[in-house]
Amino acid sequence: MKFAVIITLKKDVLDPQGKVVEHTLQSMGINSLKNLRQGKYIEIDLNETDEKKAHNIIEDMCKKLLVNLIIEEYKIKKI
């Protein structure tokens, strides 16, 4: 079973990389751009057939290692 974890900085944490990318795109003439946040994407393949169990394992991975909960937030998606 495959999952994707998307990690981004929390809204109130300054994202300097995202800001630079945002400003560059705006300076390239993309005027409709309102806001851009940069993050990490992790793909995980699990040896588990029960979706609920698998989700809990991924959740545990996020809390224990993948995400720094002080500054980051995450979304888990089945892919």
Added chain:
Amino acid sequence: MNSSVIVFPGSNCDRDVATALTNLQFKNKMVWHKDSELPKSDLIVIPGGFSYGDYLRSGAIAAKSNILKEVIKAANSGCLVLGICNGFQILIETGLLRGALLRNKDLKFVSKDINLKIINNENKFCNKYKKNSIISLNIAHNEGNYFTQRDHLKELEDNNLIPFKYCDKEGSINENSNPNGSLNNIAGILNNKKNILGMMPHPERMVDNLISNSNGVELFTSILS
């Protein structure tokens, strides 16, 4: 006094700090990250570098290594722990120190000598420095922008848990003298019990007048006293 320097793949300030410690009469041992036993230590140093290539987040992988379990146990029972640069990042990732070290505000790796003001000297690491004195140490990092929640910041300020802040030559603490965007120009923090210090500047690089200055010596002699 017995000291241990923890070595990870990617550590690069481990020998510098070991030399500083040995020259200042510490009995030092190097400890490999895979070891599961810590030699008898009064001081544990987690040195600077790029442990595990800074993968995932700086310090995140090292924080889960074998020996760190022992370091956490020792720290919780009162052993002195000093984390320098990447060592500070590792201490944050273990949860021994609170907050986070974000990417530098201007997105550049900063390597230069900076000025620090001694804000609090009533702790085991800074008692040889005079309060409000200005010292010069070297910084070299990409993620040194200290961030924490407002209530914790107040706790740090109120309980004298910030030993030094970035300042200019005259001692002014302002945005211009802040090299990385750290909250309130914070360069290092202590835990509540004051036995754990994490700092971005490198005291071990300033222990010999022949190659720099000796402003880092007092940090180590404070520990000895």
